[in-house]
Amino acid sequence: MTVSLPDLTGDYVLDPAHSRIGFVARHAMVTKVRGAFHQFEGTAHLDGADPSRSTGQVVIKAESIDTGVEQRDQHLRANDFLDAPTFPEITFRSTSVAAKSDTEFRVTGDLTIKDTTRSIDIDFEYTGNAVDPYGNLRVGLEGSVTISRKDYGVTWNAALEGGGVLVGDKVVLEFDISAIKQK
Secondary structure, eight states, X not given: OOOOGGGGOEEEXXXXXXXXXXXXXXXXXXXXXXXXXXXXXXXXXXXXXXXXGOEEEEEEEGGGEEOSOHHHHHHHHSTTTTOTTTOOEEEEEXXXXXXXXXXXXXXXXXXXXXXXXXXXXXXXXXXXXXXXXXXXXXXXXXXXXXXXXXXXXXXXXXXXXXXXXSEEEEEXXXXXXXXXXXX
């Protein structure tokens, strides 16, 4: 059973067990490294009749970064990159939502990394809704945005012998969200 868009109106909590907040960054100018954050929480208020009245926020634990290589993950948690001991959280708080179509939305908000806050636009696609076996109404959203890590004070790099740098500046943030409507 699916629910019509206006009937989705309500408060939601992100389900971390069925959601992913990931990233992709260029490495050595020839390949991409993919990773994810495994500890996060988020809430949203969805207004199906008037999406511009929707809001959302996410808090990510910086120390939960995982690329599958522990040595690299330790470096990413350190001062050269996220400095997780000093800045334990990465946050996003929406400031506006605009419908681009019936299933596409642009969410504008403030992304804070290492105590630097910048406004970004994330394009999301509404992927549907369903009632799970436990009677919970779930909605799905997928989105991504490309940011410059330097804009957030994440500037460490190393020059390559043949030219170029070890870590690309552009980072794609990826959001695959399953959110549960609160009763």
